[in-house]
């Protein structure tokens with residue numbers, strides 16, 4: 496019972512089997528472990544701000560959670576250190592033990608929010624985090640951070656859509672040229 500005194504375990508004794516009863520809890524907790532394994536993660540020990548609403552329903556306890564945290568790591572384009580706010584909302588039913596298979600159950604007289612929080616935060620983390628939405632990345636030749644050296648930025652690097660558009664126009668021209676060559680042959 497290593498987690499017996501986990502701050503993520505919230506007692507719901509006062510709500511159990513009393514449908515309609517409701518309680519709100521605000522918690523500032525340290526992340527129990529690193530959350531996420533990508534370029535950014537919420538570090539172990541960093542602060543999680545939780546607004547939790549616990550509602551008693553017939554089947555169990557419905558938990559609604561709003562969570563604020565900060566993920567740290569690096570920009571996927573230019574590799575500088577970044578810190579990103581993470582905001583997550585989720586709702587989950589902790590069912591009373593009934594023999595039916597529920598993913599989450601009320602355990603004795605409490606609910607354990609830790610696995611829910613872990614899953615929700617990990618899902619919310621960006622797969623390709625950026626320091627800013629238009630981060631131009633690194634110069635492919637020198638490796639310099641282009642945001643620090645705007646004189647190095649070509650239009651293609653400034654906006655990847657230009658490169659895609661340029662390629663599209665080139666292939667369209669080619670198609671038109673082939674088409675006219677065919678019609679001349681006829």
Ligand SMILES: [Zn+2]
Pocket residue numbers: 570571572573574575625626627630631632
């Ligand atoms: Zn960047």
